[in-house]
Amino acid sequence: MSNSARESILGSIRTHLAASPAPDVEEHQAPLKIPVSKSDPIKQFKESVESVSGHCTITTDAADVLKQILTDLKAERIAHSDNPPNAHDIFGYDVGISTAQAAIAETGTLVLDSACERHRLVSLVPPVHIAIINASSIVETLSDALTLLQKKEISPAITFITGPSRTADIELTLAIGVHGPQELYVIVDGSK
């Protein structure tokens, strides 16, 4: 059944590769790493987040900043990743709050790991997502983040988030806020 399709496909691959003249695959070197800029990764992270229409605040009093954002938003129904609403109910929430396990300075990206936190719906469904991260968990590059993720067995679901959701499917005109959140707030806790 599925086994015969598997054998058939693998067989086809092997047969066709065997028929191929010796390939001219050159020895190659991995590309030179671009020297990392000397700028402060936390500052670079904030700039990157803002460049993709996210909001970013660096603070030593994260709780206070969070409270202020929620007040300004007049948020009523708030979902937290430590106890997320179920898939049905979450559509009625105004704000989702999560942390992030790491962040990438060069792109303004949040790294969320399902093995550490139930972030999947909280950071996706409500129209506003607020993420709180420790300044010490910001890494410089995408490559650094990928290396970090491989330090343990890969979690079932890892999500990279760079700014609020968007599309350019209509005449390549940018529209912010499609299926994912329309607003992204990142609070960088400088005390950690």
Place this chain on the structure above:
Amino acid sequence: MNHLSSETFKENARAALADVQLRGALKNATSLFGERRKEAAASLPNWEDLRTHARAIKDEVLLHLDRYLEEFVRNAESRGAAVHWARDAAEANSIVCGLATERNAHIVVKSKSMTTEETHLNDALEAAGMQVVETDLGEYIIQLANEPPSHIIAPAIHKTRQQIGELFTAELGMPPTDNVDQMTSTARAKLRDRFAAADVGISGVNFAIAETGTIVIVENEGNIRLTTSLPRTHIAVMGIEKVIPRFADLDVFLKLLPRSGTGQRLTTYQSFITGTKRASSDEGPEEMHIVLLDNGRSRMLAHPVTRQSLACIRCGACLNACPVYQQVGGHAYGSVYPGPIGAVITPQLMGIQKAAQLPYASSLCGACREVCPVKIDIPRLLLHLRGEISPRKGSWAERLAFKMWARVMTSPSLYKLSSVAGRILQRVMPISRAWTNGRDLRPIESKSFHDLWSNE
């Protein structure tokens, strides 16, 4: 759905050229895409090295595709994914429909997947009684319009905002507007409850990592995350060429793909999904299925020139750079894969007899090769395909003409005679209207350079 056929490319193109709105939309889209790509590439000083490295990784995988596929499957299965193998489109559709039917699925949400367009999965699911909802905005638009996609990454790029506004008013009851934000909000609202109600979520795959059994899917909108998180069952459909060896290889591909496709450093979301959740109280689907599709891909491994077709990471950059695509758009190609890459993989996937015109629909300018992030030599591929097609399928008049041409060009006396004949013919016969319909034709000179040199 009325698909134009690849077999009538010439007529399709003619119709496209007469469509003023289409040409305007194409001009705007392809030039914007092109500019953004160019800037994004220029922002990375090691762009050329990245391209070389990415191509080397792809070459490595393709040369050992069986081994890497087996490694991927082993790792995905050990993490809880069920893997299915599909030799062709019909088998893939049968597998997916079977899975959905067995689970009494009524509503299926889909995120954009060219592979499922290739197999016409939606038609099969609908025939099996399911409601299929495309959730990517561009795909949603063309689903409402009952049209095929016209671009690999921006399926509705052939439509103006006015046309989309009118479509939404007609089909969704949206108050008339051509404001993009309002149209987007309308789509968002309409699709919200579909996600919650869906039994099955179907996605494509951008990269499948052999080392870890992970599938990686990139997007801007969030519909892929919803499609792959909410429904109970997630089915990911992928061509067998999507495998890459190591998790760390993602660095180079995630640098190249978004920049080449849309000019972004990174798209908004990347989902890295490895098998199923660990605890039943965790978020996410209860089960995950991966369908591996061949459908002619393994055949392409047989020759180095054709093997590179499988390196494609579906960024769409070649479409935007192609002077032919810029003029006629994607529908004219009659294939899910239009533009330069489409012109080379459509005949190979669908069979040369179904798409024999496509390899000739190119001026061989090479702009595609310049922008391809994995350095596919598309002009070389086009010539290879022409070399397969012409001697067998060229018209008898053309084959004869080239036989005569070779005779003339290998005989100085015949060559000299031919220029005399040419001069006479040009005077008495109506010169190929194909040229003269749009352009004046230079007359053959009364004295050739050979003649002039003799007189020196």
Place this chain on the structure above:
Amino acid sequence: MKVSLFVTCLVDQMWTSIGVSSVAVLRRVGCEVEFDKRQTCCAQPAFNTGYLDEARLVARRFISIFEESKADAIVSPSGSCTAMVHHYPQLFADDSKWLPRAHAIAAKTHELSSFLVRVLKKEDVGASWNGRLTWHDACHGLRDLNIKSEPRRLIRNVRGAEFVELDHADSCCGFGGTFSVKYPEISVAILDQKIDAIERADVQAVVSGDASCLMQIGGRLSRKGSKVRVMHLAELLNESSQQ
């Protein structure tokens, strides 16, 4: 420096002044120019249309003729024909007898502007021409042979010429060999983008390194009643204030 001219069948039949100008310019910079009258074509039309056996017949003839030459270089006023010769190794990849000969000829064959600037190190050939002009990058010369700065350097040294960079100078003109008659409407649609750019540039002449592009562009300009003239680089470089 002794040079063997590969004039190309297109120039030979339809634009002899390109050949005449090329010889004049090469002589002016001190080359001795020979012309082997047995030459015909580089085989590009057959190669590009997929008739590889016929292409090989003609390519073998080209190789046989030119390998007899004692010249230091084979020079051609065509980027596409030169690129074709550089593709000979691909054409004979499976032929152990012809492959080394193909490599040898390819290594010796140069496009005119590339020969002047890269080999002879000459950027000023003493030309003069009054007026505004622009340059169209022919695709094969640009992408197969990396010819981009060389023609521009040569043009900037033409006394009296005001050089204007064309919008999308590196976009295809739509010729593409048999493409121009297999898909004429698409060919002309692509061409019209080039024509629009030329009109916006407000020049008196468009210069390029390939007769095929010049035929395509010139044919449309004249059909539209334009006063803009098309010129091959060799013709421009052969212009002097005496004329």
